[in-house]
Amino acid sequence: MVSTRSVKYKFSEGEKVLCYEPDPAKTKVLYNSKVLDVRVEKDSSGRKVAHFLIHFQGWNSTWDRFVTEDYILKDTEENRKLQRELAEKAQLTAGCGNLYRRERKKRGRVKLSGQASDR
Template identity: 50%
Template structure:
């Protein structure tokens, strides 16, 4: 899809993975969907595509406009990156003692759930090996 020479990498309705556009938030990839597309301008005034992103599991009030470099295709490789970033975020939360809302990040719940199950399996394996 293009608009007067601008190529869009994503289309409306496409399922994607998206970084939280707010740099003060955790750097994780959320399951998301492209809701709308518009042509904006970057810092230099160059025309660039921007995507209105709906984060799965979040209320529409959390929909955000994201630059193209914050949005990734929903692919196996990017799912691995999502898993890796979620693991790092979970480790940071544990170090900070953040247990109240641990694992409650809509849009990455499936990834975090898998991480919790992996940790349980690893601790079970460690118990078995230390008990032998």
């Protein structure tokens, strides 16, 4: 006999969500995303786990990724606030490296007095 129980997932196909960057080597930020597909696969212990195909809004579809629900948040005002906080923190972190490069470039240029610059 076939089970008629439908499986309820935390997120549904077509739902707009916020998704963490799935690459652990990159800065932890939340992206505007959309659930394209839901697949159920078995994990290493044999339990069924839902994997969601995520499209990152504004990105090429080649960046679409399957992630577990641990990486996804509902699109709520509270989670939007978290998204802004993480983005600010990421900019501060990234800004340090970029500032260093800009300063190095500036120091490398020496302007000689008395010479006109045509640039």
